[in-house]
Amino acid sequence: MKITYDSTANAAYLYLQAPGTPVAKMYACDPVDAEGMINIDFDASGRLVGIEVLDARGKLAPEVLAGAEDITRRGPEGT
Template identity: 40%
Template structure:
């Protein structure tokens, strides 16, 4: 599992696999959370969850987790 956080845009991405190749995530499901963050769940063709994008990450994730996350592209 790897977490990236874009502080400027308040977006986090939690990768559940080592690498998500281009075109692998073929389905996306969006959920609204009670905290106000939106979750975009990325699935492969077999229905396996690959990663989770958190829009409004400061509202939806613990601050400690965001501090430990790498920056975009790191």
């Protein structure tokens, strides 16, 4: 499983299929029930593609974020 993390947005994405797999449907979990914003992505066959976690520092264990690929955008060009 691949995990990416953008510390500026404090958002993580957990890939459950290969990155680039087309997302056909996104389900937004109820932010009250989930105590935050979590989006679940599915492909056209209804298989789980990935999970987007906003407020990732509050929702994921530090060791999960430490092992994630850093995709933080440091400037207007991503530098």
